Amino acid sequence: MGPRVRFAPSPTGYLHVGGARTALFTWLYARRHGGTFVLRIEDTDVERSSTDMVAGILDGLRWLGLDWDEGPEAGGPHGPYFQSERLVRYRAAAARLVAGGHAYYCYCSTERLRDEREKAEQCGEAWQYDRACLALPPERIAKLEAVAAPRAIRFKVPATRTAFDDAIHGRIEFDPRGIEDFVVLRSDKYPTYHLSVVVDDVDMAISHVIRGDDHLSNTPKHILLFEALGATSPVFAHVPLILGADKKRLSKRHGATSVTEYRRQGYLPGAMVNFLALLGWSPGDDRELMSVTELIESFSLEGIGGGNAVFNTEKLDWMNGQYIARLPVEELTAAVAPLLIDAGLWPNVGVDLQVRPADAWLHRLVDLLRPRAKRLTEFVDLARPFLTDTVEYEPEAVDQHLSVPGLGGHVAALAATLRTLDPFDEPRVEAAVRGTAAERGIKAGVLIHATRVAVTGRLASPGLFEVLVLLGRERTVERLERVVNLLATRT
RNA sequence: GCCGGUAUCGUCUAGGGGUCAGGACACGUGGUUCUCAGCCACGGGACCGGGGUUCGAAUCCCCGUACCGGUACCA
Numbered sequence: 001m002g003p004r005v006r007f008a009p010s011p012t013g014y015l016h017v018g019g020a021r022t023a024l025f026t027w028l029y030a031r032r033h034g035g036t037f038v039l040r041i042e043d044t045d046v047e048r049s050s051t052d053m054v055a056g057i058l059d060g061l062r063w064l065g066l067d068w069d070e071g072p073e074a075g076g077p078h079g080p081y082f083q084s085e086r087l088v089r090y091r092a093a094a095a096r097l098v099a100g101g102h103a104y105y106c107y108c109s110t111e112r113l114r115d116e117r118e119k120a121e122q123c124g125e126a127w128q129y130d131r132a133c134l135a136l137p138p139e140r141i142a143k144l145e146a147v148a149a150p151r152a153i154r155f156k157v158p159a160t161r162t163a164f165d166d167a168i169h170g171r172i173e174f175d176p177r178g179i180e181d182f183v184v185l186r187s188d189k190y191p192t193y194h195l196s197v198v199v200d201d202v203d204m205a206i207s208h209v210i211r212g213d214d215h216l217s218n219t220p221k222h223i224l225l226f227e228a229l230g231a232t233s234p235v236f237a238h239v240p241l242i243l244g245a246d247k248k249r250l251s252k253r254h255g256a257t258s259v260t261e262y263r264r265q266g267y268l269p270g271a272m273v274n275f276l277a278l279l280g281w282s283p284g285d286d287r288e289l290m291s292v293t294e295l296i297e298s299f300s301l302e303g304i305g306g307g308n309a310v311f312n313t314e315k316l317d318w319m320n321g322q323y324i325a326r327l328p329v330e331e332l333t334a335a336v337a338p339l340l341i342d343a344g345l346w347p348n349v350g351v352d353l354q355v356r357p358a359d360a361w362l363h364r365l366v367d368l369l370r371p372r373a374k375r376l377t378e379f380v381d382l383a384r385p386f387l388t389d390t391v392e393y394e395p396e397a398v399d400q401h402l403s404v405p406g407l408g409g410h411v412a413a414l415a416a417t418l419r420t421l422d423p424f425d426e427p428r429v430e431a432a433v434r435g436t437a438a439e440r441g442i443k444a445g446v447l448i449h450a451t452r453v454a455v456t457g458r459l460a461s462p463g464l465f466e467v468l469v470l471l472g473r474e475r476t477v478e479r480l481e482r483v484v485n486l487l488a489t490r491t
Numbered sequence: 492g493c494c495g496g497u498a499u500c501g502u503c504u505a506g507g508g509g510u511c512a513g514g515a516c517a518c519g520u521g522g523u524u525c526u527c528a529g530c531c532a533c534g535g536g537a538c539c540g541g542g543g544u545u546c547g548a549a550u551c552c553c554c555g556u557a558c559c560g561g562u563a564c565c566a
Contacts, residue, residue, distance in 0.1 A: 010566055045566065110564065117563085126493055126562065152564050169496065178494050178562080186564040193566045217495055217561035240497075240559085247558065275503095278515090282504055286514040305504075307497045308559055315503065315516040325529080371529040401526095433525090448525040460527035 002035030003207045007061075007068075008197065010042040011053035014258035015060030017311065018212065018242040018250060021276040025239055026210045027066045028277070028299040038204055039071030043084045044196055060259040063269050065292065070204075078204040083196050086203075090191035093199045093229060094153045094184055102228035103184060105151045106133040107144050128180035129154065150187035155194075155225065157181050162220040167208075167237035167301040174220040182221060194218065198225040201234060210237045210301070213308070237301045240280050240308045250311055266375030267316065268335070271323040275316045280309045289322055321374040329363045336366055336379045343380045345387040364470055368462045385456040386470065391479060393457040400459070401449040408487035410440050410447055411454065415480035424473040430465045454483040 007023040009015065015023075030037040039061070043049035058072060070076025080086055097103035106129075113129070120127035134156065136144075144151070157180065163173040184195040191199070201209060216238045226233040244254030256262055262272055274290055282305070283290070283298040290298070324332065340346035346362075369382045385391065393402075404410075414436045421428055437447040448464050455476060461467055468476045 008566095012566075042566070048565085106564085108564095113564085121492095124492055128562090150564095154564095166496095172495070174494075180562090183564045188564080190564085192564070197566090212560090213496070214560050215566090218566095219495095238496085243559080245502085249559075278503065280503085284505070286505070288503095288515050305497090309504090310502055312502045312516065318516055321529085369528095372527070374528095445525055452526065458526090462527085464525055 002033050003030065004036045004038060004205050005030050005208045005210055006038035006040050006201070006204060006206050007066075008040040008042050008200070008211075009057050010045060010048075011050060011057060012045060012048040013053060014260050015057045016250075016257050017259060017262070017276065018257075020060065020064060020259045020272075021242060021279060022210065022212055022239055023061060023066055024064065024273060024276050025281065025299075025301075025304065027068075028296055029208065029210060029301065030069075031296045032299045035207075036069045037067070038076070038078070038206070039068035039074070039081065040200060040204065041072060041082045041084075042193070042196065043082055044087075044190055044193070046084065046190075049084075056258075056260060060263075063263055064259065064273055065269060083200065086196070086200065087190070089203065090195055090199050091185065091189060094191065094195060097155065097184065097228055098153060100228065101156070103153050103155045104134055105141075106154045106181075106183070107136070107149050107151050108132060129182075131181060134181075152183045152187045153185040154181040155184050155221070155228070157221075157224060162223050164219065164223055164233065164236060166216070166219075167235055168240075168304050169216070169238060169306060172216070172219075176220075179220060179224075184225070194221050194225060198222050198229065198231075202226065202229060202231040206234050208235045208237060210239060213238045213240050237304070239304055240306060242279060243308050243310050245310060245312075247308075247310060254311070255313070262316075266339075266377035267320050268323045268327065268376070270327075271316070271320040274323070275319050279311065280305055280307075289319070317374045324370050324373055324376070329367055332370065333359070333363050333366045335376055336383075337362070339376060339380050340383060340387065343384075345380065345383060361470070368466055368470065372462070385458065385461070386467075389475065389478075391455070391457040391482070393453065394459055397453040397457065397459045401446075401453045402483065402487065404442075404446055404450065407446075407450055408484050410436065410442060411450060411480050411487070412484045413440060414447060414451065415477050415484065418468075418473060418480070419477050421473065424469060426465045426469050429468050433465070450483075451480065455479045 005026045007019075007026050009019055009023075027037050029035065039058075041054055041057075043054070054072065061068070068074055070078060071081045094103065098105065108129075116130070117127045133154070157176055159176050161173060161175060163171060165171050182194060183192050185191055200206075219236055219238075223233050242250050244250045246254075248254075250257055256265060259272065263269070270292070273292060273295070277290070277295050277299075278288065281299070281303050283294075284303055287294070287298075327335075337346060365383060365386055366379065369379055372382055373379050414433060417432045417436055418424075418429070421432055433447060433451065434444045437444040440447075452458070452461055452464050452467070455467060455471060471479075
């Protein structure tokens with residue numbers, strides 16, 4: 001039996017990169033050890049949760065390739081996997097705690113608690129629940145019950161020290177005096193986070209809890225609950241948080257925080273996974289570009305560092321570029337095509353494509369463009385000159401390369417040569433361009449640059465001869481002649 | 492405030508009582524070249540501060556500082 005681990009997001013927002021990384025670590029751990037990855041939706045906060053958010057989170061996980069063995073849509077023997085459907089269990093557990101003397105009813109009003117806290121705060125002190133309801137006389141309780149006074153259930157924190165060995169941080173101890181008698185079941189009969197996680201982790205037989213560092217301080221409460229419920233605590237591993245460039249907790253201010261957003265911006269799931277895996281975790285050697293298989297093989301909780309990590313978009317960009325460079329053409333094209341379609345650039349091709357297989361041509365284009373793209377979305381702009389016949393000339397390009405004296409004649413000569421060139425392949429096109437330049441007594445570079453501007457309108461493009469061949473003879477000649485005319489009108 | 496965590500190039504990190512403190516991103520220089528990108532080579536750049544322990548500390552211990560998290564009838 002392998003370990004049972006879980007990822008338990010609350011659907012109050014989209015899948016955050018921090019959550020995604022926690023999910024990734026958890027998933028890697030399960031896959032590494034032949035365990036079970038459970039997905040549980042913590043939607044007890046009905047007000048803030050929504051089914052749209054759930055769908056978004058599932059989509060995000062699927063996009064990253066993090067498949068779950070048990071959970072929404074997958075089912076499993078420990079369901080239901082939505083906390084909102086498990087309320088009876090929490091209430092039963094809370095009742096059991098009361099019955100066992102581990103918890104007690106609390107009738108204190110939120111106003112009173114708030115006032116006490118404020119009062120203490122004014123004196124610069126922290127206030128902890130004073131156990132006012134722990135020793136309520138029976139007749140007082142009877143009276144309160146008679147009027148059905150709202151009551152919450154508080155956990156009676158024992159005076160023993162709690163300690164545990166965190167898989168990432170090592171031994172951690174807590175003084176019980178720092179922990180107040182926290183509420184486990186609210187007066188509205190909804191559980192607090194502490195109760196629901198523990199009950200669910202027990203029910204779902206979770207062996208390892210891998211979660212964000214922000215839960216480290218809650219862990220003693222959870223351990224106390226596991227004990228009170230008669231269960232053994234799972235192994236805990238608290239992974240450090242992801243910060244923004246200013247070392248503050250990553251938030252909208254830092255730009256994109258949801259994986260959906262990164263997907264939209266043109267990042268490949270493989271790159272995202274690879275990048276996230278290396279944020280806070282290291283295989284122990286110098287490897288950086290790692291396939292999912294390699295990640296699984298090398299993953300261990302010990303490899304996770306103790307400190308928070310800054311989300312470095314530049315490195316993500318680099319890594320994405322690496323993935324774009326390595327992805328098989330078919331896959332890359334399949335990923336890019338929808339973007340071209342959305343931009344209205346495809347299918348929308350010139351005459352040449354009537355005789356060429358369109359997909360093969362697109363493959364060549366994508367291949368030509370890929371070393372220049374860090375994100376998929378960049379393909380749209382890069383591909384534009386190839387997919388539309390309206391050449392937009394960049395002013396600087398025109399200034400720099402089309403204002404050469406006598407250029408019209410040179411370009412016209414090149415157009416004439418190319419018109420009859422057959423076959424129209426790279427070596428011949430190159431020879432034609434260089435030959436024309438030589439005949440006309442100008443440097444090849446001058447003609448090359450002018451031609452580039454003529455056919456793409458831009459200062460930069462892939463290698464010119466490859467561009468011309470891909471464009472085809474007719475479109476090349478047509479664009480060259482357009483420039484010849486342009487230059488003629490100008491002078 | 493109290494409790495907990497963390498601290499190696501700007502960033503992600505490896506390492507760990509004796510190393511030229513290694514790699515990657517970013518940056519700089521050069522090469523390839525028709526431009527850009529890419530690719531290749533080279534370069535600058537770090538052990539938070541102070542005390543201990545030790546022949547020797549960046550590494551172990553303590554204190555401090557900074558940052559992060561928690562301190563709710565949020566999760």
